[in-house]
Amino acid sequence: MGAEMLQKGAVSARDVALAAGVSRTAVSRTFTPGASVSPATRAKVIAAADALGYHVNNLARGLTRAESGIVALIVAELDTPYRSRLVSALTDRLQTAGKVAMMINTDRSDASVEAALKQAIGYRTDAAIVLSGMPDRALADMCLRNGLRLVLINRDEAWPGTIRVRLDDEEAGARAARTLLRVGSERPALASSASATASLAARAKGFRAVLAAEGVVPIEAVFGATSYETGLALGTDLFSREARPDGIFCVTDLLACGVIDAARHRFNLRVPDDLSVIGFDDIPQAGWEAYGMTTFRQPVTAIAEACVAWLSGPAAGTEAETVRLSAEMVWRSSVAASGR
Amino acid sequence: MGAEMLQKGAVSARDVALAAGVSRTAVSRTFTPGASVSPATRAKVIAAADALGYHVNNLARGLTRAESGIVALIVAELDTPYRSRLVSALTDRLQTAGKVAMMINTDRSDASVEAALKQAIGYRTDAAIVLSGMPDRALADMCLRNGLRLVLINRDEAWPGTIRVRLDDEEAGARAARTLLRVGSERPALASSASATASLAARAKGFRAVLAAEGVVPIEAVFGATSYETGLALGTDLFSREARPDGIFCVTDLLACGVIDAARHRFNLRVPDDLSVIGFDDIPQAGWEAYGMTTFRQPVTAIAEACVAWLSGPAAGTEAETVRLSAEMVWRSSVAASGR
DNA sequence: CCCGACATTGCACGCCTGTGCATCAGGTTC
DNA sequence: GAACCTGATGCACAGGCGTGCAATGTCGGG
Structure with missing residues (x-):
């Protein structure tokens, strides 16, 4: 009925203590696991706290605690x-x-x-x-x-x-290369953004290493940010070249989506008939029917x-x-x- | 050189005060905009703070302040x-x-x-x-x-x-309906998830209202969560019916992507030749070349x-x-x- | 030289909590 | 009945900060 305590600030432990007729310490103990409070007191405190809508102030608690x-x-x-x-x-x-x-x-x-x-x-x-x-x-x-x-x-x-x-980015890149070789790709390519991230670099490194061991140098397109739009650009770049790649490892699914769309909608290429594509991340879109992308799942x-x-x-x-x-x-x- | 203060806790204003040879109040004032501190003191405090890596404790500050x-x-x-x-x-x-x-x-x-x-x-x-x-x-x-x-x-x-x-979800739904009618859609459809959200309901309502005014009752498919997979299911449901829709308003882009993929890859339908699709949200994928979706942009x-x-x-x-x-x-x- | 105005500085308090310590009630054991 | 133990409770302080208030120092004006 008489709802006081409507000023501005939040309700504090003292308010609860006052309402419950106990000391503020009792309130604190009620909400501190393992502290010593009698069931009766605890019940009174909980009742008052619920009525007032009290919640422990984590900011103040963090002041005392280390965490x-x-x-x-x-x-x-x-x-x-x-x-x-x-x-x-x-x-x-x-x-x-x-x-x-x-x-x-x-x-x-x-x-x-x-x-x-x-x-x-x-x-x-x-x-x-x-x-x-x-x-x-x-x-x-x-x-x-x-x-x-x-x-x-x-x-x-x-x-x-x-x-x-x-x-294990490097190993994944290597596996991508081995996979493309096994499919019979004769002109494997690498598509990557220019962002200097350790993981992207490692994927590219693993990819190149396996190919190098086979005496193959991949076609490479590397520029732009890591985005779908860059993927589109990488794809149109790659497919415009004299020696068109027949297998592409994209260091990111976002890039791969762009590359696939460039292949299909700008160059009328069929995936995977004319071109195999491998991505990385397994973003939701990689599983969409428009892409059906073979990729590596980020755990x-x-x-x-x-x-x-x-x-x-x-x-x-x-x-x-x-x-x-x-x-x-x-x-x-x-x-x-x-x-x- | 002599880096003390390496215990466990963070560095506090008192540490800075001690290092700078001033009172803790001076430190507090230095970091409080509008407080009165002499340039000399402020300089000493800033120097000490930088050396120790001090940062005001927002938790403690939030204790006093209202915000x-x-x-x-x-x-x-x-x-x-x-x-x-x-x-x-x-x-x-x-x-x-x-x-x-x-x-x-x-x-x-x-x-x-x-x-x-x-x-x-x-x-x-x-x-x-x-x-x-x-x-x-x-x-x-x-x-x-x-x-x-x-x-x-x-x-x-x-x-x-x-x-x-x-x-203005309702108005958008209405506009989607008018657009489909203008294209000459004879069997317009509504695809929605079953999640009872106010905004989704409003879009559907506006869509139905305009059609009703023209004496048209839309084909409807409504079930599932708001996801791409539901879109696929909605699409295969709609396209399997006797009277196949020739225009679909999907209350969400995610649903629309699924519907488009169902149309293209499961029923061999062409968009927009055989079927017009309108979505809502303008998620990035709506702009991808695989979809090129007409939609409403969430501001x-x-x-x-x-x-x-x-x-x-x-x-x-x-x-x-x-x-x-x-x-x-x-x-x-x-x-x-x-x-x- | 004196007085008021003003800027600067420090003390002490409040914010909200957790907790060590002392107190106290209640019950048990001999 | 006395000594003792146990569990519950409250006091008081710490933790880091902002700020009102008083004290100090400085400067200009008269």
Whole structure:
């Protein structure tokens, strides 16, 4: 009936204590697992808390405790199939681990990554998961000094107090090359963006190495950002050449979609009859009937699992750790059947 | 050289004060815009802060201030093109407004939305932007009582202290119907998922209303979740019927992609020659050459803009506000040219 | 030289919680 | 009945910050 306490601020433990006729300590203990409170008191507190709509202030709790429960996700181009899948998996996993994700956008520039990390420090984030862009050594040290653990995904650098999560990109690239050779591709090609990412470089490296061992030099098209539009451009470039490729490894599904569309709609080529295409990531669109793309599946849930497990574990000393996961091949219809 | 202060916790204002030989107050004032500090003191403080890697603790700051600077984004199925675009726009906009986004996943169930909101309250979020799922009235009141402002996107309910952001979905549906009629469609169809969303329902309603005025009853296929796979199923259902539709309005691009693929790859139909398709959202894939979909563009940046503007504004009284935005039509090649 | 205006600085308090320590009630054992 | 143990409870403090208030120092004007 008489609903007081409607001012402006949130309802605090003192309000609950007042309403329940107990001390504020009792309220605190009620919401602290393992603390000593009598069932009677606890019941009174819970009743009052429910009536007032009380919730423990995690900010204040984070002041005293060493952990705030917040983990920063630092990411560029979230509106991209692979990224959004990974972020979704990460937030999911963090939540079930009792933590919560704070999203910080960057534009891939070093400056914006630095700003993002500083903001993360400002909120006393337990850790930061960096999906894109690269903090330099000094920045990483600053994070460490502020008790902020760093998770680097798809990066080569390894620093103290840091965990790296990597895929077997090189092996996947090699497998792509072997697959194309087995299909009988005589003019295999590599399509990649110009973005200097460790994982993209590793995929290309593995691809080239296998071909080189067979004495084959791949046709290459490398430019642009990692996007569908670049894929289109790469495709039209490749198919306009004298020696038209008959098998293409695209370091990313997004690129592969563009390449396939260029082949079909701009050059009237049939996939896989005239051309085999292999991608990487297994974004949802790779499974769409318009593409039916043979590709490598990013183990997003395994990646998320590894990150969160490390975060939940004890603050491992100062050695850098590395987690390696493998990308399973997914067979669809963009590669001639004999290749399997 | 002598790097002390390497314990465990983060570096605090007191550490900086000690290093700079000033009071902790001076440090606080240095980082508080508009506070009174002499240039000399400020310089000493900044130097010490840089050397130690100090960053103001936003958690503690949020304790005193009324605002924490955190805004919760409550969303399901983030790994979906439209959602990820919207979330990306929102986090971007929030950041430039000096706030930061906290991502909370839900599985669309009411229970998980409730849990999400409670977590948001726990972190004394300034506001919560609900992209999917629906808090009930009691829950909204609890938020309000805790000083948490609520932004509801694509919802019908309007409650005190809340803002709704809506599109002119009904008008768009109507326009889709008029467009199909103009192309000469004799058997127009509606494809929708079974998810009971206000916006989807409004699109369908507008579509049906225009047709009804012309004495036409659309062929309808309505089932499943809002996904590409459902689109495939809807398409195969529709194209298997006696009276095969020659124009389809899909309430979502994701559905439309599935419908187009079903038409092309399962029934050998040509788009737009045998069939016109209109979607909604303008997800990136709608612009891909494989689809070239005519659709309605979700004004994601305008939506984000509206949300953040409201959040940054004064805590408007207790009336519910509503923002209406319009979805511009995007012409591509999935509708016969004469339709324009 | 004196006085008022003003900028700067530090003390102390409040914000909200968790927790060590002391207190106290209640019950058990001899 | 006394000594003792146990579980519950409250006090007081810490944690990092912003800010009102008072004190100090500085400068200009008269």
